[in-house]
Amino acid sequence: MRRYALLLAPLLLAALTACRAKHSARKPDPLRIAYDTEVDWNNADHLIPLDYQQSQGKRLFYVYCVWCHADSTPAGPSNRPNLNPAPHLIDDGTVLNSMSDTYLDNIITLGGSAMGKSASMPPYGKSLTQDEVRAIIAYARAVAQPPYHKPARPLPQYKAR
Amino acid sequence: MPAEQMGNIPKRLRVIYAVSTVIFVAVLAISPIRDHFAGWKRYEKGYAKFASTRANSRQLMADYHSGIDQIWLPKLNVTDRCTTCHQGISEPGLLDNSVPQPFRAHPMIPHDVRAWGCVVCHRGQGLATKVKEAHDTTLAWEKPLLPIRYIQASCGVCHQDSLPETPQLNRGRELLVKFNCEGCHRVQDADRPAMLGPDLSNIGAEVSRAWVYKWLKEPRTISDSSGNVVVDGYDTNPRMPQFRFKKGEVRNLSAYLSSLKSPLVESSQIDPSVAAAWRSQSDLLSYGELRFRQMFCTDCHALAVTRLGQTELIGGDVGPELTKVGSKVNPDWLVSWLRNPQAYLPHSQMPRYEWSDKDLYAVSRYMLNKLTDPQLLGDVPTLGPATPAEIQHGRQLFNSKGCASCHVIRGTPPQKDFGPDLSNLGGKTVSELFFGNAKVPHTLVAYIQAKTSDPLSVNPTARMPQFHFDSADMDAITTALLSMTGTPTYPGFALLTVPASQPKFDPAGEFGKLYNRFKCSVCHSFNGYGGTLAPDLSFEGSRSQRPWLVAFLKNPQTLRPTLTVRMPQFNFTDQEANTIADYVEMVLQNPLVNKAGVNPKDFTPPMASLGKQLYFVKYECQSCHTIGSTGGYVGPSLTNVGNWMDAAWIEAWLRNPQALIPGTIEPRRDFSEPEINALTAYLLTLKQKSPAGSGATPGGSQ
Numbered sequence: 085m086r087r088y089a090l091l092l093a094p095l096l097l098a099a100l101t102a103c104r105a106k107h108s109a110r111k112p113d114p115l116r117i118a119y120d121t122e123v124d125w126n127n128a129d130h131l132i133p134l135d136y137q138q139s140q141g142k143r144l145f146y147v148y149c150v151w152c153h154a155d156s157t158p159a160g161p162s163n164r165p166n167l168n169p170a171p172h173l174i175d176d177g178t179v180l181n182s183m184s185d186t187y188l189d190n191i192i193t194l195g196g197s198a199m200g201k202s203a204s205m206p207p208y209g210k211s212l213t214q215d216e217v218r219a220i221i222a223y224a225r226a227v228a229q230p231p232y233h234k235p236a237r238p239l240p241q242y243k244a245r
Numbered sequence: 246m247p248a249e250q251m252g253n254i255p256k257r258l259r260v261i262y263a264v265s266t267v268i269f270v271a272v273l274a275i276s277p278i279r280d281h282f283a284g285w286k287r288y289e290k291g292y293a294k295f296a297s298t299r300a301n302s303r304q305l306m307a308d309y310h311s312g313i314d315q316i317w318l319p320k321l322n323v324t325d326r327c328t329t330c331h332q333g334i335s336e337p338g339l340l341d342n343s344v345p346q347p348f349r350a351h352p353m354i355p356h357d358v359r360a361w362g363c364v365v366c367h368r369g370q371g372l373a374t375k376v377k378e379a380h381d382t383t384l385a386w387e388k389p390l391l392p393i394r395y396i397q398a399s400c401g402v403c404h405q406d407s408l409p410e411t412p413q414l415n416r417g418r419e420l421l422v423k424f425n426c427e428g429c430h431r432v433q434d435a436d437r438p439a440m441l442g443p444d445l446s447n448i449g450a451e452v453s454r455a456w457v458y459k460w461l462k463e464p465r466t467i468s469d470s471s472g473n474v475v476v477d478g479y480d481t482n483p484r485m486p487q488f489r490f491k492k493g494e495v496r497n498l499s500a501y502l503s504s505l506k507s508p509l510v511e512s513s514q515i516d517p518s519v520a521a522a523w524r525s526q527s528d529l530l531s532y533g534e535l536r537f538r539q540m541f542c543t544d545c546h547a548l549a550v551t552r553l554g555q556t557e558l559i560g561g562d563v564g565p566e567l568t569k570v571g572s573k574v575n576p577d578w579l580v581s582w583l584r585n586p587q588a589y590l591p592h593s594q595m596p597r598y599e600w601s602d603k604d605l606y607a608v609s610r611y612m613l614n615k616l617t618d619p620q621l622l623g624d625v626p627t628l629g630p631a632t633p634a635e636i637q638h639g640r641q642l643f644n645s646k647g648c649a650s651c652h653v654i655r656g657t658p659p660q661k662d663f664g665p666d667l668s669n670l671g672g673k674t675v676s677e678l679f680f681g682n683a684k685v686p687h688t689l690v691a692y693i694q695a696k697t698s699d700p701l702s703v704n705p706t707a708r709m710p711q712f713h714f715d716s717a718d719m720d721a722i723t724t725a726l727l728s729m730t731g732t733p734t735y736p737g738f739a740l741l742t743v744p745a746s747q748p749k750f751d752p753a754g755e756f757g758k759l760y761n762r763f764k765c766s767v768c769h770s771f772n773g774y775g776g777t778l779a780p781d782l783s784f785e786g787s788r789s790q791r792p793w794l795v796a797f798l799k800n801p802q803t804l805r806p807t808l809t810v811r812m813p814q815f816n817f818t819d820q821e822a823n824t825i826a827d828y829v830e831m832v833l834q835n836p837l838v839n840k841a842g843v844n845p846k847d848f849t850p851p852m853a854s855l856g857k858q859l860y861f862v863k864y865e866c867q868s869c870h871t872i873g874s875t876g877g878y879v880g881p882s883l884t885n886v887g888n889w890m891d892a893a894w895i896e897a898w899l900r901n902p903q904a905l906i907p908g909t910i911e912p913r914r915d916f917s918e919p920e921i922n923a924l925t926a927y928l929l930t931l932k933q934k935s936p937a938g939s940g941a942t943p944g945g946s947q
């Protein structure tokens with residue numbers, strides 16, 4: 085009997101060390117591991133974590149878009165009240181969530197008049213790269229209120245009337 | 246041993262032999278068995294399973310690397326096995342937050358993951374094949390992953406100039422400069438400037454001993470209605486940190502500093518007839534305030550304003566905040582300073598204005614009587630005249646406390662390397678750090694933050710003063726410090742270093758004299774050198790028409806509808822304004838703008854009316870630009886653009902704005918050449934009736 089025990093002991097040991105590798109899953113705080121964060125415009129206590137692409141979008145938004153697509157700007161009053169129709173706020177999920185990525189991409193690169201909207205929205209296709217436009221869309225999706233959920237099937241490019 | 250004797254081996258020995266053989270085999274089996282159950286094998290199987298659920302599973306499996314996958318780049322000294330588990334790292338289809346880790350693709354960055362490796366940016370242990378060893382610190386593996394929050398530090402290891410993609414790193418580097426860290430520490434690639442804080446050689450002429458005492462105790466003098474020190478913002482933080490002095494030490498230091506007193510170089514005398522003329526009028530202070538605002542002192546200096554119980558500083562942070570300056574400075578010193586700041590402080594950034602005695606008298610009286618706080622020096626004990634013993638002791642303290650690291654006193658040489666060398670702090674391993682009594686996790690990030698936020702928590706005898714940073718600034722400073730990894734260890738890295746380039750713009754001649762006197766580069770930039778407070782003037786000569794430029798210099802108007810900062814009125818003489826205009830028109834030119842090639846007479850009224858249609862209907866330029874009192878706030882006002890801008894500039898600008906001013910937010914459009922001509926024709930008709938500057942009232946909103 086002792087012999088078997090002697091035989092088995094090393095095998096058991098080996099098996100145990102191999103199985104020990106299962107580590108406990110850690111749940112890190114999304115804000116601590118985020119590349120950057122943005123404050124929810126409707127709730128100053130709510131921080132939205134941003135990944136790399138979204139944070140690049142945030143930077144570009146605050147350079148190019150904030151002047152018309154926000155109610156306050158880093159330089160003071162917004163240009164939004166001067167415009168008719170009023171531009172959508174970037175975090176307005178009630179409107180933007182139903183627009184597809186392709187549609188938003190087109191509106192940014194080709195401008196409003198090309199998409200049958202107001203000519204007040206100029207085209208940025210020659211000033212921004214494709215990646216930059218995608219980053220801005222990713223940022224808009226991240227800050228959308230109500231939150232944006234990626235559709236299982238791509239949304240149609242034009243809304244049916 | 247003969248063969249026939251083999252059977253005679255005792256049974257006991259045979260058993261020992263058999264058992265030891267089994268043990269030997271079992272021990273040999275440990276390694277392959279462990280290998281078989283290794284963590285990464287689970288991820289390997291998991292990835293195959295995950296890939297089969299994706300629409301493009303065939304392609305994913307074609308790109309799949311089985312076994313230990315390794316990125317090996319000998320030139321960069323990279324041997325990274327991270328992709329063994331992070332299989333999908335370069336699969337664009339897996340760039341989605343719904344993809345479980347470790348299979349998610351890397352976000353799109355300017356560098357290709359497989360060409361650079363992982364550890365170059367993320368740190369961690371590239372050779373390790375266990376989750377904990379690769380990411381964390383263990384006894385043998387000492388370089389944990391860099392938290393993503395500070396990942397911009399890795400960009401800064403090679404990129405010494407500031408990239409637009411790394412705002413946190415750029416901010417951190419600015420803060421290291423702003424708070425004079427290099428006064429005491431060696432900071433990577435930064436030469437110590439000759440002077441950091443103000444020269445104190447004649448400080449006794451500027452302020453009283455009581456004020457020095459107060460300042461040394463607590464430099465933050467702005468408090469809210471409940472008496473709390475306001476430290477919530479970047480601007481409210483004076484550069485001077487709080488030192489931990491004992492009572493006697495403050496006494497002695499204040500005695501020493503207030504004894505440094507010599508006559509002022511620049512006269513503090515004001516024509517007696519000016520003061521006499523004001524004696525009969527009661528509105529001296531309100532006139533002084535008006536001129537203070539009209540001079541736009543708040544472009545550079547902040548004032549604390551309390552609105553709805555909240556105190557905030559309004560104004561710039563180029564110079565010190567002035568909310569309580571009247572309780573600080575000596576009246577004679579103030580007049581002398583305003584006349585010629587460089588006579589007192591040769592390195593001052595403040596322009597030397599051409600003051601009339603009337604303005605100077607009124608503004609200085611306003612500052613001395615209105616920008617005050619009677620309570621400011623209330624808690625300072627009666628100090629009396631300085632005794633020689635106090636002065637002697639104060640002089641010693643000035644050196645031993647490190648004051649000389651930032652402040653110069655003639656005859657007291659600054660100390661070199663007063664604090665520890667920080668130029669390789671970001672590359673240190675945990676075992677190289679001394680945590681002392683600090684109750685923080687033993688990581689480099691926690692160490693840097695503990696040292697910076699509360700130096701005493703790590704080392705109770707630290708000489709480092711107390712800085713007050715909010716959490717965003719703390720993260721920025723941590724990022725900048727982490728980016729300083731010292732001299733690159735591998736030759737490959739040294740080749741990658743992108744140096745910071747900011748060639749100094751230092752014109753000579755008559756213009757150079759004016760440029761240095763009025764400190765143009767504090768606010769304006771020239772070919773990348775200078776401040777960002779005001780427009781880039783690199784190509785101003787191509788943009789503006791000369792008569793407009795001269796009129797603007799004589800009386801600057803804001804060109805942007807919502808801007809509260811404006812160029813101060815420098816009271817240039819005609820000759821000075823013409824010297825500046827001559828230089829600007831001759832030198833600050835863009836080769837894309839050919840002024841001689843465009844004749845304003847070629848623009849006909851029919852073209853202008855077509856241009857007007859294009860402006861208002863097709864392109865809706867009024868969304869961003871104002872003409873008269875209607876239009877948008879984004880671009881500059883075009884009310885007077887016909888007098889302001891040159892026709893050739895307008896055409897070149899409409900073709901490609903970014904070619905003239907890189908980074909301008911005006912989008913580049915697809916205008917046809919006739920459209921460009923028509924729009925230019927229309928814009929040239931936009932002329933304000935009165936020439937720029939003469940009709941408008943000076944002053945602005947605050």
